[in-house]
Amino acid sequence: MFPLGIEPYLIGGIIIGLGTSLIYILTGLHATQSSFFSATLSYFSKLRHFQEEHFVKERVWRLYLAAGLITGAIIYTILVSPTGFWVTKIELWRLALGGLLVGVGTRLSNGCTSGHGISGLASLSTTSLYAVITFMVTAIITTHLLEIIGVV
8 A cells, every 4th residue: 555665655744734734824825736727827818717816816826836846746756766757657648538537526626636635624624525525435436447347
């Protein structure tokens, strides 16, 4: 279950929790990536939804947050990762299709798994609790179905 031992996952979880808490304490805002998507689209789309005040107001710091996440992953990969940069054997088209489905699900549930699972549950949101339960049940069923039909 933990191919690299439990320590990297535990340390990563603690850092994510501390970072999310720090952003919330200092700004009162939830550090979620689905809001990053909408805030970023506010640069390009003139649709009323993407021009809502909070998206326009938050887009700069959300770009910094995303850049920090990407930079942190690259630094970890270069300095620490024993497996190298690209570790999956899954075809690129499957990753793209999965990303598209996750994006649609994110919009339908008004948030991403990390937003609901970390920020939402920490703020005792019942909506986030239902979303996390739905994510987990769907993931478990999908994994078993794919295993049964021989895709995984």
